[in-house]
Amino acid sequence: MPRTRIKICGITxxxxxxAACDAGADAVGFVFIPRSRRFIEPEDAFALSxxxxxxxxxxxxxxxxxxxxxxxxxxxxxxxxTQLHGDEDVELAAQCGPGVLKTVRYDAxxxxxxxxxxxxxxxxxxxxxxxxxxxxxxxxxxxxxRAVSKPLILSGALTPENVGDAIRLxxxxxxxxxxxxxxxxxxKNPVLIRAFCAxxxxxxxxxxxxxx
Numbered sequence: 423m424p425r426t427r428i429k430i431c432g433i434t435x436x437x438x439x440x441a442a443c444d445a446g447a448d449a450v451g452f453v454f455i456p457r458s459r460r461f462i463e464p465e466d467a468f469a470l471s472x473x474x475x476x477x478x479x480x481x482x483x484x485x486x487x488x489x490x491x492x493x494x495x496x497x498x499x500x501x502x503x504t505q506l507h508g509d510e511d512v513e514l515a516a517q518c519g520p521g522v523l524k525t526v527r528y529d530a531x532x533x534x535x536x537x538x539x540x541x542x543x544x545x546x547x548x549x550x551x552x553x554x555x556x557x558x559x560x561x562x563x564x565x566x567x568r569a570v571s572k573p574l575i576l577s578g579a580l581t582p583e584n585v586g587d588a589i590r591l592x593x594x595x596x597x598x599x600x601x602x603x604x605x606x607x608x609x610k611n612p613v614l615i616r617a618f619c620a621x622x623x624x625x626x627x628x629x630x631x632x633x634x
Contacts, residue, residue, distance in 0.1 A: 426589055426594060426622050426625070427449070427575075427595060427596035428446065428447045428596065428622055429447065429449040429450070429451055429481060429596060429597070429598040430442035430449075430450050430599060430603065430610070430615060431450070431453065431483065431577075432451060432453050432458075432460035432600040432604075432608065432610070433451060433462070433467075434462045434608060434610075435610075437610075438612070438615070439474070441612035442615055443474065445612075445615050445618075445619035445620075446619045447478065447615075448477075448596070449479040449502070449503070450474070450479075450481065451480075451481040451483050451505065451600070452467035452470070452480065452482055452499065452501065454467075455483060459607045460600065460607075464495045464498035464499035465499070467480075467499045471499065471501070481501055481502065481503045481504070481505050481523065482501040482503075482504050482505065483505045483507055484504065484505070484507065485506070485507040486508035487508075489514060489517050489518070492518055502521065503521045503547065504518050504521055504522050504523065505525060505550065507550075508525075510524070512539070512543055515540075515543060515546060518545070519544070519546065520544070520545050521547055522547060523548050524540045524543075524549055525550040525551075525577070526551055526552065528551055528554050530559075533562070534566040537551075537567070537569070537570050538570075540572070541570050541571055541572050547572070547573070548573040548574065548575050548596070549574055550575045550577050550598060551563065551567075551578075553576055553577065553578040553580065553588070557584055557587060557588075560588060573594075573595030574595055574596075575594060576589075576592060576597050576598065577597070577598035577600075579602075580597055580602050580618075581602035581603075582602070582617035582621045585597055585618060585621050585625070586621045586622070586624060589625040589629070590628075593629075599618055602614070602618065603617075603618050
């Protein structure tokens with residue numbers, strides 16, 4: 423079984439970036455949404471990204487930004503991947519690609535159609551599913567997720583305590599966490615980052631042991 427990839431999002435300082443990389447994260451996210459408490463100026467994000475070790479990806483996060491703003495930010499801080507976290511349409515996502523991660527919010531009535539919609543777009547490399555806060559509802563994703571050919575990344579309500587359950591239930595390509603590893607909004611906690619990554623690695627090890 424391939425291991426579950428880990429993204430730590432909302433990085434705003436060198437200590438958080440270092441903690442994420444040391445704990446085994448595969449990617450770090452920089453939030454370019456001005457209203458967010460995790461917003462970082464692109465110049466500062468670029469300076470931080472210079473400290474990334476080899477094979478750790480950088481991800482820029484936008485929500486409903488016009489193409490011009492996306493291009494402006496990318497000139498200042500080019501990143502490995504781009505995550506679109508708003509209500510962007512297919513045309514805008516295609517213009518931002520390739521290398522797009524598209525976030526969809528879980529709604530039992532629409533999730534199958536939303537997954538199919540973005541699964542068809544070549545510029546989308548993976549689909550990020552914003553999970554509901556109630557883990558009891560996660561089982562509703564099992565069937566829709568099986569019909570998707572692109573990698574799926576789980577985000578939203580994940581914490582060190584529940585990420586293992588999400589992995590065991592849905593077998594995603596990756597997991598994406600921000601608030602779940604913070605002491606307060608926007609303030610990353612290295613202890614929680616390590617605990618989150620360890621929980622992912624433990625779930626993978628258990629799944630592999632079950633297959634042997």
